[in-house]
Amino acid sequence: MAPSTVICIGMAGSGKTTFMQRLNSHLHSKKTPPYVINLDPAVLKIPFGANIDIRDSVKYKQVIEQYNLGPNGAIVTSLNLFSTKIDQVIKLIEKKGDSVNNVIIDTPGQIECFIWSASGAIITEAFASTFPTVVAYIVDTPRNTSPATFMSNMLYACSILYKTKLPMIVVFNKTDVTDCQFAKDWMSDFEVFQQALKDHENEDEGSGYMNSLINSMSLMLEEFYSQLDVVGVSSYTGDGFDEFMQAVDNKVDEYNEFYKAERERILAKKAEDEQKRKASSLNKLMKDMKIDGDTDVLSDYEDEPDENQGEVLRDEDDVEREYTFPEDRNSEVNEQTDADLQARYQAAFESTAKTASSKTAESIAAYINQSQ
Numbered sequence: 001m002a003p004s005t006v007i008c009i010g011m012a013g014s015g016k017t018t019f020m021q022r023l024n025s026h027l028h029s030k031k032t033p034p035y036v037i038n039l040d041p042a043v044l045k046i047p048f049g050a051n052i053d054i055r056d057s058v059k060y061k062q063v064i065e066q067y068n069l070g071p072n073g074a075i076v077t078s079l080n081l082f083s084t085k086i087d088q089v090i091k092l093i094e095k096k097g098d099s100v101n102n103v104i105i106d107t108p109g110q111i112e113c114f115i116w117s118a119s120g121a122i123i124t125e126a127f128a129s130t131f132p133t134v135v136a137y138i139v140d141t142p143r144n145t146s147p148a149t150f151m152s153n154m155l156y157a158c159s160i161l162y163k164t165k166l167p168m169i170v171v172f173n174k175t176d177v178t179d180c181q182f183a184k185d186w187m188s189d190f191e192v193f194q195q196a197l198k199d200h201e202n203e204d205e206g207s208g209y210m211n212s213l214i215n216s217m218s219l220m221l222e223e224f225y226s227q228l229d230v231v232g233v234s235s236y237t238g239d240g241f242d243e244f245m246q247a248v249d250n251k252v253d254e255y256n257e258f259y260k261a262e263r264e265r266i267l268a269k270k271a272e273d274e275q276k277r278k279a280s281s282l283n284k285l286m287k288d289m290k291i292d293g294d295t296d297v298l299s300d301y302e303d304e305p306d307e308n309q310g311e312v313l314r315d316e317d318d319v320e321r322e323y324t325f326p327e328d329r330n331s332e333v334n335e336q337t338d339a340d341l342q343a344r345y346q347a348a349f350e351s352t353a354k355t356a357s358s359k360t361a362e363s364i365a366a367y368i369n370q371s372q
């Protein structure tokens with residue numbers, strides 16, 4: 001059975017790393033140790049043993065110096081460098097077979113560096129197309145007790161769901177400090193949230209316009225909430241982690257039932273678009289090279305198969321080599337004047353160039369056609 005993958009995403013300071021540490025020890029205590037991956041290149045220390053750590057292959061400080069980058073640019077560049085190795089990472093996990101049930105991944109606190117970067121998408125896609133993958137969106141509960149802050153955070157979560165197209169669990173962390181029941185109520189009952197908005201009106205100093213905007217958005221979010229599993233945990237005390245793993249199981253079922261088919265549809269569509277794009281650029285290429293559209297280059301190619309399959313032919317051992325020595329050549333041409341020689345050379349060059357270019361065009365087109 002393929003291991004489920006949990007990608008932990010959350011704002012800086014929401015407690016992702018501490019959550020990962022607790023989840024790791026929770027799974028160890030259940031005798032199902034996870035495969036742990038750290039994708040935060042800028043973290044100084046991680047309080048858990050990582051099986052794969054981006055910092056082993058990419059040195060964040062060197063990236064800053066070498067490419068003359070700021071902190072966020074260096075995170076994106078480090079992820080870019082790491083993403084070139086993602087196939088190896090996936091193979092390593094696949095090799096583990098049934099000995100691993102869960103893969104857990106920590107990501108940089110600068111969410112946009114991961115979610116809105118090409119490499120973040122490549123890494124996420126690599127996992128999601130190989131294993132059932134779930135996003136755990138970590139929220140700092142005590143810092144989200146105001147309705148406006150809460151709503152901003154949920155809109156962010158919504159955009160992540162939209163971008164990753166993966167099942168999501170919203171994890172209200174730090175419940176040892178603030179119980180997350182208020183958030184669950186806001187998410188399950190629109191009127192309770194409206195009431196909270198009114199109560200906080202003065203506190204948030206919201207304008208009439210802002211409140212009416214928040215009102216409309218909260219209606220939209222109702223639909224978003226219906227897609228989510230919501231869990232409260234304390235990474236300090238370990239509260240709520242059984243419930244979290246239960247939510248992961250639910251989401252894995254959901255992934256297998258709906259998201260997998262949707263992903264496969266998207267991938268098939270991408271492959272089809274790519275095929276069309278290649279065909280149209282091939283047409284363009286052929287037009288540019290002035291090859292007749294009706295020329296069936298591929299069948300020309302097939303008619304004359306390369307029996308040697310691209311292998312470089314070597315002379316048989318007993319074949320005698322024939323050389324044309326400079327003296328012989330000189331004897332053939334020494335009656336020619338320099339000007340005459342130049343003219344013949346020019347003519348020969350032009351005729352070869354002509355045949356070469358149309359032949360080359362055909363073989364390039366045939367090659368592209370074949371590789372499609």
Ligand SMILES: Nc1nc2c(ncn2[C@@H]2O[C@H](COP(=O)(O)OP(=O)(O)OP(=O)(O)O)[C@@H](O)[C@H]2O)c(=O)[nH]1
Pocket residue numbers: 010011012013014015016017018019043108109110173174175176177233234235236237
């Ligand atoms: N009380 C309490 N504090 C927590 C909990 N989880 C994390 N913290 C604290 O929250 C702060 C941030 O935690 P981190 O785990 O470093 O957060 P992070 O999201 O990984 O931070 P970045 O790496 O900067 O993105 C630390 O001071 C933690 O000790 C929790 O469950 N309860």
